[in-house]
Amino acid sequence: MTKRRLEFRGVTKRFSSRKGDTVTAVTGLDFHIDDGEIVSIIGPSGCGKSTLLNMGSGLDPASEGEVFVDGELVTKPNAHVAFMLQKDLLLPWRTIRENVEFGLEVLHRAAPDRRKIALELLRKCRLSDFVDHYPHQLSGGMRQRAALARTLAVDPAVLLMDEPFSALDAQTKMVLQQDLGRTLAETGKTALFVTHDLVEAIALSHRVLVMSQRPGRIIREIVIDIPDMGNPMARRKHQKVGGYIAELMELLHIEEAVA
Amino acid sequence: MDIDLSDPLTRRMMALSGLLFVLFIAAWEWLPGLMKIPPFIIPPVSKVWSEFLRMMASEHLMYHTAITAMQVLVGFVLGMLLGMVVGFLLGMSPTAEFVLSPYILALQIAPKVAFAPLFVIWFGYTVYPKILVAILIVFFPVMVNVLGAVRSIDPDIVRLAKSFTANRFQIFRMIEFPASLGPLFAGLRIAATLAVIGVVVGELVGGNTGLGYLLTFGEGAGNTAMVFVSIIMLTIIGILLYGAIVIIENRVLHFMPARDRRGA
Secondary structure, eight states: OOOEEEEEEEEEEEEEOTTSOEEEEEEEEEEEEETTOEEEEEOSTTSSHHHHHHHHHTSSOOSEEEEEETTEEOOSOOTTEEEEOSSOOOOTTSOHHHHHTHHHHHTTOOHHHHHHHHHHHHHHTTOGGGTTSOGGGSOHHHHHHHHHHHHHHTOOSEEEEESTTTTSOHHHHHHHHHHHHHHHHHHTOEEEEEESOHHHHHHHOSEEEEEOSSSBOEEEEEEOOOSOTTOHHHHHTSTTHHHHHHHHHHHTTHHHHHO | OOOOTTOHHHHHHHHHHHHHHHHHHHHHHHHHHHTTOOTTTSOOHHHHHHHHHHHHHHSOHHHHHHHHHHHHHHHHHHHHHHHHHHHHHHHHOHHHHHHHHHHHHHHHHSOGGGGHHHHHHHHOSSSHHHHHHHHHHHHHHHHHHHHHHHHTSOHHHHHHHHHTTOOHHHHIIIIIHHHHHHHHHHHHHHHHHHHHHHHHHHHHHSOSOSHHHHHHHHHHTTOHHHHHHHHHHHHHHHHHHHHHHHHHHHHHTTTSOHHHHHHO
16 A cells, blocks of 8 residues: 555634634545655636645645645644745745755755755755856746755755646746756655646646535645656647636636637 | 046046035135124134134044944944844745734834934933943844845745755855845945934033033034034045945845945
């Protein structure tokens, strides 16, 4: 049996609003992600996708139910999961290498180790020529690749990604999806990927989970039966993509919104 | 503040600036005489220079300048440290800021130099009233800028650090402190000029040391040239402090694009 990297068991999250009433963001979440699997979550705006990631990272506790990472109950931020957001959040006073080392520095890793890991990852992310540059000297796509290297540097069991490419232009986005797909396939990492982009979800993942309107719950699981995980660029052009998009559009009521 | 001497435009501008200085000195020397302005209103530059030499020889000018400079420096450093500590503490605790903000605002609005006579009553004709006024006057621009910097940090950066299991101290050391440096230096530039004002007002109010004392002494003796010399020495102290801050700032904030730094 493959190892379960991330597991949500009956998770509900409620917030109390300013007026004092409670809002249920997500409810009844029950799913798991196995080792080496890449799973996308897709759903309408405000369906609680980001809430779900925050609970996975241990930043926000679940109101009900439990979240497990590598079989351990998540109660606070831990070194098993690492986070990547739409904003690159690189620190402007650190060089690209120092930014990649950030998580390792928090974990008190020795400087030569940090340096070695950072340089290796920057090479994989095709940023070897920019290790000593500052973030403002890089383009948006390059900065996001550096953010990916920073996420991978702590060698997390699970990567949690919250629309990491949504601020980029269409072409840069495809290049970065390719980088991510290849890197995840090479390293065998497990990832939970939140996105708005249907094709991105299909191209990058083994499975797509579809969420409903708030209160968000998982209404469908679609297994993407397309080979070649390390090559999202090729997967995007696969003949089955159209069928999956049609299915997702129907589930998300996209056509009804136009009518 | 990056001056590129190889740029012909920069060299021309510097030449223009130097020419203006020569013109100014010449006007100062001869214009008052031509316009029949008596030397006790505006002493010509040569008279101010000879007064400077006389004060060096018989008025202990360097001693008084050193006293003033010391008070400015001590007041500046202590005011800066206090401003940083309070700025960080308030920045980290919205509750503390909410509770204390009316008092801080009141103290900020109160003209700090007006405290000088009070401090003289408390501490006598010593260096302490002058240093205290400088501390008080330096404190605010530093505190306000550090507080603002801590407040404007993207909360997602802090969340990211927390997801990497960073503790409170690491968040301060790796994020809040470095993020505050740009605004801190902007505050220090303002504070550098204010520190000189604070010390001079303290010296004007009471005591028998410092350039402020020479200033009032010159005024009492009807020695306008002496007043001019004192003002020039005070300006030099201010310029040196400001220049030192700009040099340190350029070292510390080297990661910032030059235009952002100048705008800060």
